[in-house]
Amino acid sequence: MDRIIVDFAKECGKVKPMHSTNNGPAYKFASDQRITNLHHFQRAGIPYCRTHDAAFYATYGGEHTVDVNNIFRDFDADPTDPASYDFQLTDEYMQVIELGGGHAFYRLGSKIEHWSKKYNTLPPKDFKKWAVICEHIIRHYTEGWADGYTFNIEYWEIWNEPDLDTDDSTHKRCWGGTAAEFYEFFRIALDHLKGCFPHLKIGGPACASVKEEWWNGLFQALGEVKPDFFSWHVYASNIEKVQEKIRKARQILDAAGLTECESILNEWNYVKGWRDEDWVYSLDTEKKLKGASFIAATMCMSQNEALDNLMYYDARPGGMNGMFETAITSRTLKGYWPFVMFNDLYKQKTAVPIIRESADVWAAAAKGEEQNLMLAYYNDDDNAPEKDIKIEFKNVKNTNKVKLEYYCVDQEHNLDIVREEIFTATEFASYLKMPLHSSWLLKIIPLA
Numbered sequence: 001m002d003r004i005i006v007d008f009a010k011e012c013g014k015v016k017p018m019h020s021t022n023n024g025p026a027y028k029f030a031s032d033q034r035i036t037n038l039h040h041f042q043r044a045g046i047p048y049c050r051t052h053d054a055a056f057y058a059t060y061g062g063e064h065t066v067d068v069n070n071i072f073r074d075f076d077a078d079p080t081d082p083a084s085y086d087f088q089l090t091d092e093y094m095q096v097i098e099l100g101g102g103h104a105f106y107r108l109g110s111k112i113e114h115w116s117k118k119y120n121t122l123p124p125k126d127f128k129k130w131a132v133i134c135e136h137i138i139r140h141y142t143e144g145w146a147d148g149y150t151f152n153i154e155y156w157e158i159w160n161e162p163d164l165d166t167d168d169s170t171h172k173r174c175w176g177g178t179a180a181e182f183y184e185f186f187r188i189a190l191d192h193l194k195g196c197f198p199h200l201k202i203g204g205p206a207c208a209s210v211k212e213e214w215w216n217g218l219f220q221a222l223g224e225v226k227p228d229f230f231s232w233h234v235y236a237s238n239i240e241k242v243q244e245k246i247r248k249a250r251q252i253l254d255a256a257g258l259t260e261c262e263s264i265l266n267e268w269n270y271v272k273g274w275r276d277e278d279w280v281y282s283l284d285t286e287k288k289l290k291g292a293s294f295i296a297a298t299m300c301m302s303q304n305e306a307l308d309n310l311m312y313y314d315a316r317p318g319g320m321n322g323m324f325e326t327a328i329t330s331r332t333l334k335g336y337w338p339f340v341m342f343n344d345l346y347k348q349k350t351a352v353p354i355i356r357e358s359a360d361v362w363a364a365a366a367k368g369e370e371q372n373l374m375l376a377y378y379n380d381d382d383n384a385p386e387k388d389i390k391i392e393f394k395n396v397k398n399t400n401k402v403k404l405e406y407y408c409v410d411q412e413h414n415l416d417i418v419r420e421e422i423f424t425a426t427e428f429a430s431y432l433k434m435p436l437h438s439s440w441l442l443k444i445i446p447l448a
């Protein structure tokens with residue numbers, strides 16, 4: 001029997017935003033044919049919505065949304081003239097994210113271009129001017145420039161996956177130049193934007209993977225210019241790979257002297273492979289219970305690692321969205337419920353350390369008005385047996401008696417309460433039979 005031990009007398013920092021997403025709610029200001037998941041975002045308390053690849057989705061505004069080239073459509077125009085910018089549909093999308101209860105994590109750059117001809121992922125012909133354009137986009141959304149807004153958008157990310165393809169590749173999907181050209185571009189943009197907005201967090205560049213040589217090449221090129229955060233991506237079919245990359249990323253940053261730089265994993269999901277049947281299996285898995293278990297387990301693991309923010313790819317309706325049905329976005333899939341579960345921890349604010357004696361059951365705990373534990377049993381082997389778990393609760397705040405509520409996500413349940421127990425002691429044990437790929441939220445609620 002595996003054991004999970006939770007000692008509520010101990011603390012290990014704050015509960016971090018491990019339930020952020022790429023992209024926000026689906027909502028149209030025009031009322032015709034409106035199907036929305038706005039209320040689901042509100043319930044899950046999604047803290048940050050990264051805006052990368054928003055331009056693929058028509059309801060957000062499609063090719064008129066978010067990307068620098070979609071807002072500033074003529075690069076030869078005057079970047080100080082409000083008439084050079086088309087903000088309208090991006091304005092609406094930023095409002096929708098706010099209505100969903102979260103904040104935008106704004107990616108400056110372009111969506112990925114998989115097609116044979118590239119349009120907006122080529123290096124800008126004037127790096128400094130591109131930075132000035134971004135400056136005015138930021139001023140529009142945080143300072144009200146050009147009839148804009150004063151949104152609380154703290155994070156501004158420069159580019160996406162410049163390391164995805166090698167210098168000699170003939171099919172560069174995110175950065176059409178060389179690594180050296182990107183290093184110079186990033187240095188100029190970072191230096192300019194940090195000078196304009198010392199109170200905001202400027203960083204990037206959303207690396208496709210944890211490549212130590214590529215990262216160190218960038219850090220050396222930056223010189224004294226330091227990013228406020230460094231973002232990167234990983235896709236995997238086991239939790240241990242994600243954990244390994246989180247640790248490696250922090251190690252590289254610290255070794256480069258960037259000990260104060262936030263490490264942000266802002267694209268991740270279940271992927272067994274990117275080609276043929278492995279890709280088909282991955283897409284299918286992401287939308288089912290196994291994908292939900294992978295989400296819940298990754299959140300629990302990441303909370304206990306040196307990671308500052310975790311952003312699931314993707315809440316935008318599409319193939320890799322395991323949260324909502326693609327066509328009818330108001331209908332949730334199994335992968336939505338881990339976001340609600342983790343939000344219950346996030347609301348408690350104070351993280352509690354856990355001891356886990358299992359290779360496959362991941363856990364995270366928190367305390368506040370309640371004392372809560374989230375569990376997920378994930379194994380990539382679809383034939384793994386169910387697990388018997390003993391959960392030992394220690395130093396429970398209990399002045400009279402408490403109720404232990406068990407909420408389950410499995411084939412039959414969508415975060416339904418399936419069991420209740422009453423305890424009068426401050427230390428007690430719970431025994432749980434966990435089916436493969438099930439996720440659980442255990443809530444200790446004080447009773448009068």
